[in-house]
Amino acid sequence: MSTSTGPGLNKSLSTLQLWGIAVGLVISGEYFGWSYGWAGAGTLGFLVTAGFIALMYTTFIFSFTELTTSIPHAGGPFEYGRRAFGPTGGYIAGYATLIEFVFAPPAISLAIGSYLAVQFPGLDPKTAAVGAYLIFMTLNILGVQIAATFELAVTLIAIFELLVFMGVVAPGFSMANFVKGGWSGEDSFSLGSLGGIFAAIPFAIWFFLAIEGVAMAAEEAKDPKRSIPIAYIGGIVTLLLLATGVMIFAGGVGDWTKLANINDPLPQAMKAIVGESSGWLHMLVWLGLFGLIASFHGIILGYSRQIFALSRAGYLPELLGKVHPRFHTPHIAVLAGGVVGILAIFSDELISFGGQTLTANIVTMSVFGAIVMYIVSMASLFKLRRSEPNLARPFRAPMFPIFPAFALAAAVVCLATMVYFNPLVAMLFVGLGVVGYGYFLLTHKRRERAALAAA
Template sequence: MSTSQLKPTLGTLHLWGIAVGLVISGEYFGWSYGWGTAGTLGFLVTALLVATMYTCFIFSFTELTTAIPHAGGPFAYSRRAFGEKGGLIAGIATLIEFVFAPPAIAMAIGAYLNVQYPELDPKHAAVGAYIIFMTLNILGVSIAAAFELVVTVLAVAELLVFMGVVAPGFSFSNFVVNGWAGSNEFSSTALSGIFAAIPFAIWFFLAIEGAAMAAEEAKDPKRTIPRAYIAGILTLVFLAIGVMIMAGGVGDWRELSNINDPLPQAMKAVVGNDSTWMHMLVWIGLFGLVASFHGIILGYSRQFFALARAGYLPRGLAKLSRFQTPHRAIIAGGVIGIAAIYSDGLVNLQGMSLTAAMITMSVFGAIVMYIISMLSLFKLRRTEPDLERTFRAPGYPVVPAVALVLAVVCLLAMAWFNTLIGFVFLGFMVAGYIYFQFTAHHRANAPADALLSRA
């Protein structure tokens, strides 16, 4: 086995676990910030719009993933379609998405633990989570994927239990009161809130595409990846809408907006603070956060690895450990994430909490990546009609066009409502481009990779 080649060991169930696990923390926290922006009804509109975008995107993205099964995921597709600069845009955007999501999740892990142990500093708990799950990822992808599958199944089961336990206390009248950006009437303010809440609706589904970065480690990726992706997006749409509606109907939803643990607080309103169900949610609920945290570490490490192997980042990040895992890439993302956690209180972006700011930064990266991925799909259909496509996007060109148009709408809305974070994101992209300009020799000396260039 080459020191720069990943080993295929993952089956359909593992890939489903990775795809759902990467995302499922979005059902546990983060989305309730959207209530604070748009209200429950406004945010429901936003969530349905975003769910449509993601469903169309995944059905289209799967064509690229199966045709070009590469650890770089979107980076590989965009480089093959648009050359080195296209690969750079997709690669840096994906890296920003996957590096800035884990600090937000780690802080939520700290908040959940703080419910049980008020004396525990959430930041220390967040750093402890980094150390534990970076180590697990370094020990091997088979171990990591098996763990991911177990915690994902538990997290899905827990969300179903949550909906069942709070159902007796659910009232639709609670959900709709002041449902349009703090008002009972739809207005221009409500419409503005619908667009402003886009990052938090995207958080429901953010990073599902990360399973593509395990494509090199998938057994028979042309068959296993489509099955995992389709089952994954259906699972997540059901859970996202179900959890949001049930949580919003158990009391005053405004008390659940802008906090990191809305589900425990919603359950507390129904069963009380000392209920066995309440303690179960806090502990098992951690599995949802852990599944995403652990899975996104796997995702960002493969993106660092693929970019470094292709000469876009320092070559040392492409080294593999004796466990055949990109240990240096795993550690590099962890260092950035831990630094972000301890920047809380030192950096203020548009008055947002650290969690909201990290979510928004991550979503900027995701949306740019979605746009260039759909453009790559259209370009490769035209320039490489003979590329083997064992899965073809259904409803082409309409379905990928819907995903592309909605992604552009999301990007414009985010830039309008989050200008400062948008400029910070742009600064990261420019820094990546400057590094790219000075390191052409790294790419010239990189090992040949047939999947990154046209046949």
């Protein structure tokens, strides 16, 4: 499949490592990001949003697994879109996935900086964010086995820490705190609450964003047809339980409005129970970093494989598809995505608009990419069922066509509401896509050569 005679990717990932990647990619969403949804929807309104998004992700993952096991390719959604709808379909899916995975890490790195600032008040979060990039880009370059083993370890620690958080704050939990002003600041539901419920969609998606990144490690799995379904289904169940527990316990410990619009809601929630000097709080800050690191590190793995696959297929410059001769990792792709992420960290004037913080807008940008990719992926599933009925499908989407149809319809609803509530971010997303499409049109000869080399 490579367009060069250089080394390829190693097939060495186990089922447990793939589960670790599935959960690790997402688990930072349990630590921060979701609480921005409380600002407009309230706790109860956001529960409605989160429930709808959880249903969308559950049906999506069961459907997406069919594509991943049928076409175990490092490009993931890009390859599904290309196979179903040709080069343009591949471009749309590849661009959307790239935006999702390249813009998620800067948001997470800023949260890492915020967590460290709790422990070291004089530390600039942006400086810490850049340091995180340098460390974890290096780790990703050193080899997929090292990266995946590290990912599994930090994911297990992060899960343990979320359980510790729930256990420590449980004695101070009060349902009265959670429901107070729970409908967009009001104590009862009204038609006005609907606006907040829809506006909160990007932050509910953040609970589960990037779980589909396992598809980009499929080419490096020992037995993708067996292990990927287990990793995906086990991952979504794990995340559903953790997301529900964290959100409810955090909202019930005091005044939940103080946790909205901040990057470190869990330490602040715990502080309300145990105080600033408690060892529990310090443990949460330090161990809580593992959750952020797990996602940060895992998404770097994801974006690098997406860049690598797009380059290999002729959609991006050839240099980005190089594989390190010793470590067998796409090292140039790792570095390229990191450069974009670091620039985003310092792009306050470009990305801080529309009344939202830099982090909130970066999260929203990443979610735009995810939703467009989900739409193309589900459309690809329907198209491939018709155009390639004999394609080997080790895992078939259950309750077809209901599950993929619901996931597709829900994603379309999410995209429409996000455009309505975030027009400036939507314009930026479309603008970057148009620029990329111009490059796509100018490089058709290289794609033709890449296709011939891969045949």
